Amino acid sequence: MVGDDGVPELPEVETTRRGVAPHVSGRTITGVTVREHRLRQPIPAELPRILLGQRLLGVRRRAKYLLFDFRTGTLIVHLGMSGSLRIVSTNTPSQLHDHVDLEFDRGQSLRLRDPRRFGLMLWTTEEPAHHPLLANLGPEPWDPAFNSSYLCDLAKPRTGAVKNFLMDSHVVVGVGNIYASESLHRAGIHPSRPARRISSARYGTLIEAVREVLDAAITFGGTTLRDFIHEDGKPGYFRNELRVYDRAGKPCLQCGDTDIRSRVIGQRMSYFCPHCQR
DNA sequence: CAACGGACCTGCCTGC
DNA sequence: TGCAGGCAGGTCCGTT
Numbered sequence: 001m002v003g004d005d006g007v008p009e010l011p012e013v014e015t016t017r018r019g020v021a022p023h024v025s026g027r028t029i030t031g032v033t034v035r036e037h038r039l040r041q042p043i044p045a046e047l048p049r050i051l052l053g054q055r056l057l058g059v060r061r062r063a064k065y066l067l068f069d070f071r072t073g074t075l076i077v078h079l080g081m082s083g084s085l086r087i088v089s090t091n092t093p094s095q096l097h098d099h100v101d102l103e104f105d106r107g108q109s110l111r112l113r114d115p116r117r118f119g120l121m122l123w124t125t126e127e128p129a130h131h132p133l134l135a136n137l138g139p140e141p142w143d144p145a146f147n148s149s150y151l152c153d154l155a156k157p158r159t160g161a162v163k164n165f166l167m168d169s170h171v172v173v174g175v176g177n178i179y180a181s182e183s184l185h186r187a188g189i190h191p192s193r194p195a196r197r198i199s200s201a202r203y204g205t206l207i208e209a210v211r212e213v214l215d216a217a218i219t220f221g222g223t224t225l226r227d228f229i230h231e232d233g234k235p236g237y238f239r240n241e242l243r244v245y246d247r248a249g250k251p252c253l254q255c256g257d258t259d260i261r262s263r264v265i266g267q268r269m270s271y272f273c274p275h276c277q278r
Numbered sequence: 279c280a281a282c283g284g285a286c287c288t289g290c291c292t293g294c
Numbered sequence: 295t296g297c298a299g300g301c302a303g304g305t306c307c308g309t310t
Contacts, residue, residue, distance in 0.1 A: 116287045
């Protein structure tokens with residue numbers, strides 16, 4: 001089951017960015033509390049010293065990374081599988097798995113919660129695009145460089161399933177397991193089809209489908225932005241808009257008379273309509 | 279180089 | 295009821 005806790009894919013990360021940025025951009029850090037530093041990589045011990053007194057210039061996103069820009073460097077945050085950011089009053093008691101508070105002036109804190117600790121919080125003084133974690137990423141889904149001839153070229157040596165190809169962050173960023181299934185369904189492409197066996201035209205359709213699904217999910221998330229400043233709120237995770245994901249055995253919403261099937265591809269559960277997707 | 283498997287971690291669900 | 299076990303997911307890393 002997904003959705004109740006919601007894995008942060010690109011739309012969730014972008015929704016988070018839009019949700020928190022207005023509350024913290026331009027504000028000055030008055031305190032940093034790290035209760036648990038053991039994330040995917042340890043949170044740098046010197047982070048509180050570095051951030052204290054600095055003004056947050058703005059919040060950017062690259063792939064699923066959130067980039068908090070300061071004068072002397074950038075805080076790189078990844079939400080992993082279970083991470084979330086929320087704006088809370090600075091005196092709000094922390095709960096289990098609330099690992100970090102960035103306290104800002106005006107009494108508001110940015111709180112990182114990450115039960116599974118697959119997330120990241122790192123500091124870099126270089127341009128974040130050059131950071132090892134970001135340096136080899138493919139284009140954003142909306143980048144004009146992400147086009148059918150680009151995909152076709154990259155696919156030539158790829159004998160594996162197109163779903164794995166699409167989820168490869170060196171190819172394009174931000175297409176996780178859920179949206180890979182959704183995009184391929186909308187494009188009518190079978191997830192197991194070898195990447196090299198797909199025409200340029202069909203890749204064009206797939207690119208449009210990827211953008212469509214991600215755009216819709218971001219728009220959907222935007223309708224619940226208010227949740228970022230509430231204790232118990234959850235951003236909209238597009239749950240009810242999903243057409244195939246986690247719908248095994250239920251009728252395809254496209255053709256109506258075939259049941260959605262599920263199958264493990266590349267160690268990930270995948271969902272598709274055997275009638276609509278070839 | 280592509281492809282694959284393992285590792286990381288916890289909450290939730292299932293089945294005994 | 296309690297507990298063990300499986301599963302989910304993004305990303306990196308090591309091996310084939």
